[in-house]
Amino acid sequence: MDVFLSEFFNVDIMVKVAPLIFKGFLQTLLLCVILVPIGLCGGLGAMLLATSRSRFVRWPAVAAIDFFRSFPPLVLLIFIYSGLPFAGIRLSPLAAICIAFLLNAASYYGEIYRAGVESVPRGQVEAGRSTGLGAAQTFLYITLPQAVRNVLPELLSNTVELIKLTTLASVISAPELLHSADLARSLTYNTSPLIMAAALYLIMLWPLVRIIRRLEHKLAG
Structure with a gap:
């Protein structure tokens, strides 16, 4: 038990690496503040294009949505950050993350918006026009x-899934929470920093999960 606590819940190491972990946590919050709004707005735009009356607008939009929903976000991120430089386009880690996750998130949000619009009775629209x-x-x-x-x-x-996706930013060495925790682990040769990161993710996401459950019960009732 002592070995387990020393490896996974070492208080001394947690205190030492706390500034690094907190810095990564702030970077993750920054990513969330940027990615969630642009994902929601991008999804709305994608939905409007995919439901356009013009087939020359609708078909490419639907194809793009299906493509980015099928394309693994990690591969997309690596392609944008590491592949585009071969074409002379160099992006910062933050810019690459924003572009990759915008394309991925907008495609999913767009389909959710579309389902919501289709659920609105046609009579509501006609009443508004009248x-x-x-x-x-x-x-x-x-x-x-x-x-x-x-x-x-x-x-x-x-x-919630988009916030979880921010962990992929560690692959391109963006200093977010997981990258900071893994760096602290490599410096201390101890797993406690990863436990700290997991706890912070839980604190950040648990309230959202509870809100979702309540909403589902409320709408079902």
């Missing part, structure tokens, strides 16, 4: 709020 609202106003004030409400648990679930 009051004199234009197509854009009807979508913005009537369709979109109801659509988001109907798929809010799915949007939050996808957000």
Whole structure:
């Protein structure tokens, strides 16, 4: 038991590496603050393109959504960060992360939005148009709020998955939480820093998971 505690829950090592872990945690929070909004906005744009009346807009958008939903995000990230330099395009780790995860997240958010829009009764749209609202106003004030409400648990679930995806940033040495914890582990030859990182992820994600569960029960009821 002493060996187990010393390897996984060494308080002395945790205290020593706490500044490094905290710095990585702040970087992860920064990634979340950037990625979640651009993912939500990108998904809305993807949905609008994929539901366009013009087939010349709709078909490429649907193909792009299917492609990026099928393409592994880790491979996409490595390709953007390590592959594009061969074409003369060099990006910082943060820029590569934002582009890769925007393409991945927007494709998933876009499909969730589409399902939400399709769940809104057609009569609601017709009622909005009959009051004199234009197509854009009807979508913005009537369709979109109801659509988001109907798929809010799915949007939050996808957000949790997006936050988990930030761990992939460690592959390109972005100083986020997992990278910082692994660096601390290599310096201390101890697993305690990884336990600290796991605890911080749990603290960050557990409230979202509980909110999702409550929403699911509320909508089901």
